[in-house]
Amino acid sequence: MDQRTVAVAEGLGKVYATGQAAVTALAGVSAQFRRGEFTAVMGPSGSGKSTFVHCLAGLDTPTSGKALIGGTDLGSLTEAGLTRLRREKIGFVFQSFNLLPTLTAWENIVLPLSLADKRPDRTWTKQVIDAVGLADRLTHRPAELSGGQQQRVACARALISRPDIVVADEPTGNLDSRSGAQILGLLQMCARHWGQTIVMVTHDPIAAGYADRVLFLADGRLVDEMAQPTPDSVLDRMRRFDAQAVR
Numbered sequence: 001m002d003q004r005t006v007a008v009a010e011g012l013g014k015v016y017a018t019g020q021a022a023v024t025a026l027a028g029v030s031a032q033f034r035r036g037e038f039t040a041v042m043g044p045s046g047s048g049k050s051t052f053v054h055c056l057a058g059l060d061t062p063t064s065g066k067a068l069i070g071g072t073d074l075g076s077l078t079e080a081g082l083t084r085l086r087r088e089k090i091g092f093v094f095q096s097f098n099l100l101p102t103l104t105a106w107e108n109i110v111l112p113l114s115l116a117d118k119r120p121d122r123t124w125t126k127q128v129i130d131a132v133g134l135a136d137r138l139t140h141r142p143a144e145l146s147g148g149q150q151q152r153v154a155c156a157r158a159l160i161s162r163p164d165i166v167v168a169d170e171p172t173g174n175l176d177s178r179s180g181a182q183i184l185g186l187l188q189m190c191a192r193h194w195g196q197t198i199v200m201v202t203h204d205p206i207a208a209g210y211a212d213r214v215l216f217l218a219d220g221r222l223v224d225e226m227a228q229p230t231p232d233s234v235l236d237r238m239r240r241f242d243a244q245a246v247r
């Protein structure tokens with residue numbers, strides 16, 4: 001394993017046994033994620049994108065293969081160990097923000113540290129809050145913030161513990177294009193300047209254009225990979241998938 005590798009998926013598979021029929025959501029996906037690399041995961045609806053990143057980040061349990069974060073096999077951990085690893089080594093950003101409504105922006109941002117009984121590092125905390133541009137909103141509760149501001153709080157919360165990897169599942173899905181661009185610019189800056197590893201599920205070729213590479217899934221498999229994507233090159237690749245699908 002390359003020294004810069006911070007997360008590994010090894011033949012990740014997931015079969016849901018629902019009633020009579022089994023659904024194969026993931027059919028053996030392998031990938032490596034290096035420090036400071038911003039990866040977008042794309043593919044048609046139902047191709048397994050969310051299942052893949054959830055299994056990679058220990059939010060879901062694969063039925064075959066394994067996920068390693070910082071060299072630790074998630075399958076070897078107890079439930080308590082997995083909870084601790086998720087809190088300390090993985091940052092999460094979801095489409096629906098998932099902030100706690102009764103806490104202020106500041107309390108939401110430092111929640112992973114509070115839960116781990118750790119004190120915020122003042123220099124790092126200031127750097128994160130300056131980067132997300134929320135210094136004057138820290139006492140507001142989520143309901144008093146716009147969607148874009150709420151997602152910036154969620155990004156700050158994901159970054160605060162300097163995780164090995166940030167997993168973002170359609171982080172711009174609920175935002176207008178301007179707020180979305182702010183979030184994407186922020187994620188890109190974190191990867192380029194802070195060496196933050198990021199994996200982002202998206203449907204949007206413009207969003208994927210901010211990443212360093214794109215992994216394309218179809219029917220639970222990794223079917224292609226693109227380095228240095230642009231919105232046009234991603235759109236073009238997706239059109240070819242569509243053409244293959246109707247043939």
Ligand SMILES: Nc1ncnc2c1ncn2[C@@H]1O[C@H](COP(=O)(O)OP(=O)(O)OP(=O)(O)O)[C@@H](O)[C@H]1O
Pocket residue numbers: 016018023024025026043044045046047048049050051052
């Ligand atoms: N809890 C579940 N029980 C049964 N089947 C599931 C479950 N979760 C997901 N699936 C199925 O697994 C497949 C992959 O789902 P997944 O949500 O990972 O796809 P996706 O690419 O993220 O889709 P979308 O872009 O629509 O969010 C789909 O066929 C879905 O119906």
